[in-house]
Amino acid sequence: MSAVIDLRRLAAADSPATLWAGHPRLPPSPWAFVDALRSQGHVDLGSLAMPTLRDEAWRFTDLAPLARLSLQPAGRAGAVSAADMAGFQLDEATTRLVFVDGFHAPELSSRATDLGGALVANLPVALAAQAAAVQAHLGRHQPAGSDVFASFNTAFLRDAAVVLVPRNVVLAAPVHLLFITTQAGIVSHPRCLLIAEAGSSLTLIEDHVSLQGAACLGNAVSEIVLAEQARVQHIRVQRGGAQAFHIGNTTVSLGRASRYRSVAVDMGAQLARHQLDVTLGEGADCAVDGLAVVAVVVGNQLADTHSCIVHAQPHGRSRQFHKCIAGGTARAVFNGKVKVSPGAQHTDAAQMSRNLLRGARARIDTQPQLEILADDVKCAHGATVGSLDAEEVFYLQSRGLSDSAARELLTYAFGAEIIARIPVPSLRLQLQQHLRAQAGGRS
Numbered sequence: 049m050s051a052v053i054d055l056r057r058l059a060a061a062d063s064p065a066t067l068w069a070g071h072p073r074l075p076p077s078p079w080a081f082v083d084a085l086r087s088q089g090h091v092d093l094g095s096l097a098m099p100t101l102r103d104e105a106w107r108f109t110d111l112a113p114l115a116r117l118s119l120q121p122a123g124r125a126g127a128v129s130a131a132d133m134a135g136f137q138l139d140e141a142t143t144r145l146v147f148v149d150g151f152h153a154p155e156l157s158s159r160a161t162d163l164g165g166a167l168v169a170n171l172p173v174a175l176a177a178q179a180a181a182v183q184a185h186l187g188r189h190q191p192a193g194s195d196v197f198a199s200f201n202t203a204f205l206r207d208a209a210v211v212l213v214p215r216n217v218v219l220a221a222p223v224h225l226l227f228i229t230t231q232a233g234i235v236s237h238p239r240c241l242l243i244a245e246a247g248s249s250l251t252l253i254e255d256h257v258s259l260q261g262a263a264c265l266g267n268a269v270s271e272i273v274l275a276e277q278a279r280v281q282h283i284r285v286q287r288g289g290a291q292a293f294h295i296g297n298t299t300v301s302l303g304r305a306s307r308y309r310s311v312a313v314d315m316g317a318q319l320a321r322h323q324l325d326v327t328l329g330e331g332a333d334c335a336v337d338g339l340a341v342v343a344v345v346v347g348n349q350l351a352d353t354h355s356c357i358v359h360a361q362p363h364g365r366s367r368q369f370h371k372c373i374a375g376g377t378a379r380a381v382f383n384g385k386v387k388v389s390p391g392a393q394h395t396d397a398a399q400m401s402r403n404l405l406r407g408a409r410a411r412i413d414t415q416p417q418l419e420i421l422a423d424d425v426k427c428a429h430g431a432t433v434g435s436l437d438a439e440e441v442f443y444l445q446s447r448g449l450s451d452s453a454a455r456e457l458l459t460y461a462f463g464a465e466i467i468a469r470i471p472v473p474s475l476r477l478q479l480q481q482h483l484r485a486q487a488g489g490r491s
Contacts, residue, residue: 089203126230343378
């Protein structure tokens with residue numbers, strides 16, 4: 049049964065209890081716990097309001113353009129051609145799980161012949177193979193009732209990408225989760241669950257793309273769980289169309305002495321927002337890098353990254369390096385918080401936000417934060433916002449480059465530092481080419 053999701057009603061509703069009234073629920077699933085998750089999502093939606101500029105966490109992110117839309121779930125998956133797929137092909141990823149407009153597309157997916165017992169599947173297949181593990185983690189790490197968009201995703205949970213790597217299994221080739229939007233006017237709810245058991249290791253690519261430039265909403269939730277001494281490299285890419293909206297929530301739980309490496313790149317969508325929450329156990333280590341590029345070529349975009357890294361136990365180490373490039377009349381936002389909990393002694397945390405303005409009307413708001421509740425720690429943070437260095441531009445001009453070519457090269461180099469940290473050469477090349485094209489913009 050198709051339910052129209054009218055976000056104008058949400059923005060205008062006087063009472064939180066009426067936000068989702070009139071939207072029929074999905075038909076019952078074959079699994080009671082999935083129905084229970086959906087029910088909890090609906091309960092949470094009944095008590096949550098759409099964020100506004102009056103909410104501290106959303107004070108730079110105006111959802112009015114989204115609130116003016118009427119969106120509906122896709123009734124079926126749109127068509128995706130071989131030529132479409134070629135643009136997102138990653139040679140190194142022999143295992144690929146594809147979802148089109150929220151529907152699993154087995155004909156576009158592929159699986160390596162030997163995964164060492166690892167599971168890469170959509171939710172029904174994963175539940176048939178590993179029901180206990182999936183039920184123990186799906187919906188258990190994204191805090192219930194904490195975010196209206198995460199609750200929206202849970203309430204309309206239809207399917208999910210599930211990756212489970214058994215104890216001490218090392219996957220040499222990356223796993224590619226590809227979420228494709230093909231239709232205008234729809235809302236989809238990509239969902240990812242990664243369970244890395246003790247001593248396991250893998251590289252996961254979470255890729256959100258769209259094949260058309262019209263308005264749509266991708267509302268993604270990812271839960272990533274690392275057991276003791278697990279190793280995960282997580283590459284998250286958002287390259288939606290010019291009128292697309294993308295809201296993402298990622299929650300990462302690190303077990304003792306585990307290691308999490310993340311690179312997130314936002315290079316699309318009219319409005320993109322990503323909330324990353326990482327909790328470190330004893331001796332855990334994380335490095336979180338990010339790049340947002342908005343309106344360097346043309347248009348008026350907004351990219352918002354919020355993160356919270358919580359050192360819950362002693363001897364944790366975290367590093368965060370985030371960059372934004374904004375041109376035209378675009379706006380980029382970075383709000384990164386590092387929290388050292390009571391008792392998390394010997395924490396070592398550092399955070400840096402560096403930002404490049406490519407026009408007088410562009411704006412970047414950055415706010416690194418530290419909250420330290422332990423006394424034997426080493427923590428630092430910093431932020432810079434500025435334009436291209438005039439001396440660097442002049443130097444390149446003195447070597448024969450035009451003013452525009454010099455600015456393009458310096459802009460590209462600024463962003464390429466983050467892309468270079470992606471350990472998958474074919475994806476790195478795709479994003480470098482995209483960045484190179486955007487760096488040629490005028491502002």
